Amino acid sequence: MCSAIAVNAPVGVMDSGVGGLTVLKHLTRQLPHEHFRYFADSAYAPYGNKTTAEIQQRCFSIADTLITQGSKALVVACNTATAAAIAAMRERYTLPIIGMEPAVKPAAAASKNGIIGVLATTGTLKSAQFAALLEHYGQGVQVVTQACVGLVECIEQGQLNTPQTVSLLQQYCQPLMAAGADTIVLGCTHYPFVKKQIQEIVGPEVTLIDTGAAVAKRLQQVLEQKKILNTARDAGNFVFLTSGTEETERVMHQLWNAE
Template sequence: MSAHLPKESASAAIGVFDSGVGGLSVLRHIRGLLPHENLLYFADSRHAPYGAKSQAYIIDRSREITHFLLAQGAKAIVVACNTATAAAIHALRQEFHIPIIGMEPAVKPAAAATRSGVVGVLATTGTLQSAQFAALLENYGKNIKVETQACVGLVECIERGDLSAGATRALVAQYVIPLMEAGADTIVLGCTHYPFVKPLIAEIAGEEVVLIDTGSAVARQLRHRLQEDGLLSENRLQGTTICWSNSPEKEAQQLIKHLVGEDVVVEVVLDEAGQIEGI
């Protein structure tokens, strides 16, 4: 049964979520393009990563978090996760009658950018095995060679804030070097967590390799949809950012503030007993 939601005013906030802190890389692009919008972010770190979860599980998580963000007054939702977009975007759009913007690995721009004809894709297992990714390869990968790499364990490193640790560097090398050996001159960062280790990826891949993610394209699409629906904020002050996390780690709040790169409010979602909430 569809939820017929009332049209929110332009002054309402934009809701963004991911399976943890990765979607903050997208939120930063949104803030840069839409400085006057108020932003809400939910880090579903307790359930990260989504990459190995079933489609039904991801749909359930995405639906719960969308309900949560709508209860906080969101006028639009950005699913800042490639895996959640592939698994749940259609279900969300059927249920919620507001703008819902998703992600997809940047195969199309990578195909246009490559000089060697070989494109590497770093992503989670869930994204690489999705029908959405198969469709991208069918549409844009016909005249190039696409080398994929499932980056098992890398999301967890980023969730811990280990952005330059030795173990993280070793994982990045393990996943990037085979792409280089296959001749890739363009690498798609097919998970929103990966831009936070972009310096490591660039160091290992070399300066000649082009790294592409879709955060800026998602921000532009969001602006277009809000403008189309008359929902762009008329506020001329700097927008606020409020984040929620269900991570049991004490360092989670500091990590979010560090990754956002601005002064933000970070709240931990707790239940009545003071424990981390199930949402």
């Protein structure tokens, strides 16, 4: 039972690669006394071009690793993995599992002209979960979606401000700007790492929204409900794990220490 889990056990955080570090930053700010184990599945990134079965297999494998290390809860810090695998994970495991979803609801509330842009992976945009979000929260607004093929790969290599990355961002932001979007959802956890570059392209009047803060608040609620919130006053620690190479580890530390 969850009540038997040690409150000082770590929370496992998983992503297809380094993108979930943007979520981990929100988690450590919201829950500074919790311990975290972060797994970047960079050897298999990106998930956006993989089948549902392939993504589920990877998520099961990573979850098994994090649970073996004593995790008391899991955060699937990846929109594509959440869409493809979180239902199957919740059937398979008994511990709390928190997922991601593109912030269509807050974007609809924030938009002044009712035109919302969504930057995301192909896998997220094609998912039933995203279709359900549009059905529930997209009524009365125009939602313009853009799949960002190749962008995750650039960020995985730590290329945040290179000509190639900026060119991709300009290419993918252009349709949203042409449609008149005044609010843009960053629908992949990798994308906040290039938020500054996106803002420069679309202009300061466009609002950019990601879901990291909301996920952190949700995790806190769940830990409190399950009575497994770490009540210690010492600062928590975090450990980085990856299926990738030493280069992945270098990029992880580069991005974690970046402003």
